[in-house]
Amino acid sequence: MMIFTLARRELRSLFLSPLAWAILAIVQFILAYLFLSQLQEFLLIQPRLATIDNAPGVTELVIAPLYGSAAFIMMLVAPLLTMRLISEERRNKSLPLLISAPVSMTEIIMGKYLGMLGFAAIMIFMMTLMPLSLYFAGTLDAGLLFSIVLGTSLLLAAFISLGLYMSSLTAQPTIAAMSTFGMLLMLWIIDWAGGKADAAASGLLEYLSILRHFEAFSKGIFNSSDFIYYLLFISLFLILSIRRLDGDRLQR
Amino acid sequence: MENKKLLSVKHLSRFYGSLAAVNSISFHLNKGEVLGFLGPNGAGKSTTMQVITGNLAPSAGQIDICGFDLIDSAKQAKANIGYLPEQPPLYREFTVDEYLLFCAQLNRIEKSKQNFALTRAKERCGLTQVGHRLINNLSKGYQQRVGIAQAIIHSPEIVILDEPTVGLDPIQIKEIRTLIRELAQDHGVILSTHILPEVQMTCDRVQIINHGQLVYSDDINHLHQRMRSNSIILGLNNPPAETELKSLTFIDEVEVLSETRFRLSHALENSPAENIAQIAADKKWGLFEIRPEQKTLEQVFVELTSGEVIADEADTEKYNGASAA
Numbered sequence: 001m002m003i004f005t006l007a008r009r010e011l012r013s014l015f016l017s018p019l020a021w022a023i024l025a026i027v028q029f030i031l032a033y034l035f036l037s038q039l040q041e042f043l044l045i046q047p048r049l050a051t052i053d054n055a056p057g058v059t060e061l062v063i064a065p066l067y068g069s070a071a072f073i074m075m076l077v078a079p080l081l082t083m084r085l086i087s088e089e090r091r092n093k094s095l096p097l098l099i100s101a102p103v104s105m106t107e108i109i110m111g112k113y114l115g116m117l118g119f120a121a122i123m124i125f126m127m128t129l130m131p132l133s134l135y136f137a138g139t140l141d142a143g144l145l146f147s148i149v150l151g152t153s154l155l156l157a158a159f160i161s162l163g164l165y166m167s168s169l170t171a172q173p174t175i176a177a178m179s180t181f182g183m184l185l186m187l188w189i190i191d192w193a194g195g196k197a198d199a200a201a202s203g204l205l206e207y208l209s210i211l212r213h214f215e216a217f218s219k220g221i222f223n224s225s226d227f228i229y230y231l232l233f234i235s236l237f238l239i240l241s242i243r244r245l246d247g248d249r250l251q252r
Numbered sequence: 253m254e255n256k257k258l259l260s261v262k263h264l265s266r267f268y269g270s271l272a273a274v275n276s277i278s279f280h281l282n283k284g285e286v287l288g289f290l291g292p293n294g295a296g297k298s299t300t301m302q303v304i305t306g307n308l309a310p311s312a313g314q315i316d317i318c319g320f321d322l323i324d325s326a327k328q329a330k331a332n333i334g335y336l337p338e339q340p341p342l343y344r345e346f347t348v349d350e351y352l353l354f355c356a357q358l359n360r361i362e363k364s365k366q367n368f369a370l371t372r373a374k375e376r377c378g379l380t381q382v383g384h385r386l387i388n389n390l391s392k393g394y395q396q397r398v399g400i401a402q403a404i405i406h407s408p409e410i411v412i413l414d415e416p417t418v419g420l421d422p423i424q425i426k427e428i429r430t431l432i433r434e435l436a437q438d439h440g441v442i443l444s445t446h447i448l449p450e451v452q453m454t455c456d457r458v459q460i461i462n463h464g465q466l467v468y469s470d471d472i473n474h475l476h477q478r479m480r481s482n483s484i485i486l487g488l489n490n491p492p493a494e495t496e497l498k499s500l501t502f503i504d505e506v507e508v509l510s511e512t513r514f515r516l517s518h519a520l521e522n523s524p525a526e527n528i529a530q531i532a533a534d535k536k537w538g539l540f541e542i543r544p545e546q547k548t549l550e551q552v553f554v555e556l557t558s559g560e561v562i563a564d565e566a567d568t569e570k571y572n573g574a575s576a577a
Contacts, residue, residue, distance in 0.1 A: 005357045009343075016345040097341035097402065100305040101358045102331040249309040 006111020011118045038062045059141040063131045082163025083177035090171040109242045120156045144220040151217020154230040161237035168244040256283040258440040264313030273299040275464040281440045288455030289444040296464040297444040301414045305335040334408040340399025344388035359406035377401040393424035412442045467556040481545040482520045487513045489538025
């Protein structure tokens with residue numbers, strides 16, 4: 001209950017600043033452009049596809065790349081969304097309000113995380129309206145679409161948990177944004193080194209790569225290990241954030 | 253005074269590295285009183301406030317709030333506290349109503365009572381007119397009041413205000429002091445400040461903290477007595493011999509400050525000022541300054557911190573005797 005109160009406040013604060021609106025608008029615009037150009041491409045090659053047996057459909061050829069681009073854009077946008085979560089409260093010295101209220105550190109962090117997830121849900125919903133609009137013209141591979149949306153949601157949820165932790169480390173939102181971006185990019189490209197190293201190490205790097213686990217979802221493969229990877233990732237950074245916030249009281 | 257203890261702090265210490273910001277202090281707060289926490293900047297006032305509100309973990313010691321230990325049952329303990337930090341913890345993008353409603357929810361006020369709590373807090377802090385305005389657009393004084401409203405919205409047993417009048421204009425200061433007196437009727441209030449008049453006007457009991465240690469804790473009246481002066485500064489352009497000054501009525505001692513200025517000590521109950529002015533005029537000493545010395549807060553501190561009182565132990569005793577009689 002208290003978590004929802006905190007989450008609601010977080011979401012409200014977000015929408016009281018122009019940042020949230022700007023991000024929603026710009027992301028939607030870019031994705032719409034990509035969606036339309038991708039769709040046009042598809043329409044051009046559609047006659048040829050019709051002649052092939054078992055040809056890839058619109059879901060594979062239009063929607064999967066769209067969400068691939070969305071994942072990349074969200075990597076750029078997530079740090080901007082999460083940077084202020086805790087660092088701004090530190091800078092404004094408004095944290096004592098939460099800490100001296102009868103709520104636990106866990107509730108504070110979970111509330112903030114949930115509020116940001118609310119925003120992520122709005123963003124993904126807006127994005128998903130585009131593929132859904134294709135139902136007017138034909139049918140989609142609903143299972144694949146669901147898998148892609150689920151993967152994107154998990155990916156964004158993971159981005160946000162990392163951003164929350166980075167925000168809890170500093171009182172400067174820009175530093176939080178920069179370090180979140182750096183970490184995300186590192187996790188994104190970590191498996192590029194994989195091919196050259198020996199097998200065991202490259203396996204580990206591939207496992208760590210945040211993108212690898214997303215790719216399976218975008219092919220419609222639901223692997224419980226990918227799912228667990230994201231859950232572990234999110235839990236890790238939430239727990240670290242709680243500990244960090246608690247650590248504020250202990251030392252300085 | 254009712255004797256219900258709301259807060260009791262035992263041997264509280266807080267270290268920053270090897271620096272003891274607060275060193276083994278113990279105190280308590282009763283229902284219906286305003287406890288002034290007085291000290292120079294950096295004495296450990298804010299640290300103490302932060303520790304008893306759970307914003308800083310104590311290095312050692314025990315804090316008991318309305319029967320709940322702050323560490324073991326933090327939630328119940330914190331539910332009984334309203335805290336205004338040095339800088340009011342506001343969400344400036346919210347309106348006053350939105351913000352206070354959030355604070356009410358945060359403090360687990362039942363939904364049906366939230367509106368009542370909101371209205372009451374606004375009334376008490378004089379915010380009724382500005383409920384729909386953005387906090388960011390309010391003046392500093394109003395923001396401070398929103399901070400106080402936030403601290404009292406859930407009618408906590410203990411209200412802790414850390415320097416609530418800093419940066420306000422004299423009228424606002426007066427209003428806030430009145431508010432503090434009102435709050436004391438059904439809450440216990442801890443007021444931290446380094447402004448002496450504030451304590452004199454609002455508090456029932458005073459604690460002075462210096463270098464992390466409690467050096468004084470007593471009724472406000474006793475502090476007033478301590479601050480009363482027993483010397484006057486005298487400035488003469490044609491001063492007579494020191495012995496002549498000393499032979500004046502009521503004068504115990506003469507201290508030469510410069511060629512023309514003297515400090516004359518006297519017993520507290522007899523002021524020699526009128527007499528001296530008369531004589532100085534008659535004998536054409538060229539009187540240009542005569543001023544009873546008011547002890548400053550710093551002097552009281554020095555006396556209190558050094559334990560044994562400087563120079564006028566005897567006088568103090570004499571005075572205490574007089575007040576007892």
